[in-house]
Amino acid sequence: MSTIQTLPEERITVAVRRLLADRGITRAFAAQEDLREVGLTSLDMVNLVLAVEAELAVSIPEAEITPANFRSVATIEALVTSLRHKSAA
Numbered sequence: 001m002s003t004i005q006t007l008p009e010e011r012i013t014v015a016v017r018r019l020l021a022d023r024g025i026t027r028a029f030a031a032q033e034d035l036r037e038v039g040l041t042s043l044d045m046v047n048l049v050l051a052v053e054a055e056l057a058v059s060i061p062e063a064e065i066t067p068a069n070f071r072s073v074a075t076i077e078a079l080v081t082s083l084r085h086k087s088a089a
Contacts, residue, residue, distance in 0.1 A: 008056055009077045015051040016073060019044050031073040045070055052076060058083050 009031060016035060020026070025039040040048065049065055052058070058080055069079045 008080050009073060011055050012052060012073045012076050012080075015048060015055050016040070019048055019051070029073075031077070033073075034071055035073075036071075048076075052080065056080055 013031070016029075016038075020039055023039060023041075023044070027038070029035075029038045035045070035048075045067075048070060049060060053060055060079070060083065064079060064083070069075055
């Protein structure tokens with residue numbers, strides 16, 4: 001096992017790829033690309049919230065679970081970073 005921790009963006013990307021693979025979607029996507037356009041459904045988004053919480057050991061408040069915060073890998077990463085900064089303060 002590697003001692004190097006992966007970046008949040010990479011871990012989020014892996015979670016998204018896993019959800020897409022479950023739906024038979026294997027296409028590449030950019031961090032800024034809209035995940036709905038990539039192929040995730042509303043139900044996939046719910047599963048993505050749960051996957052991000054588990055993968056990154058964060059608790060996402062209900063008020064933060066919005067389409068804007070889960071639009072892309074980049075917006076999810078920004079949310080996680082913001083939540084971690086708030087909890088550290």
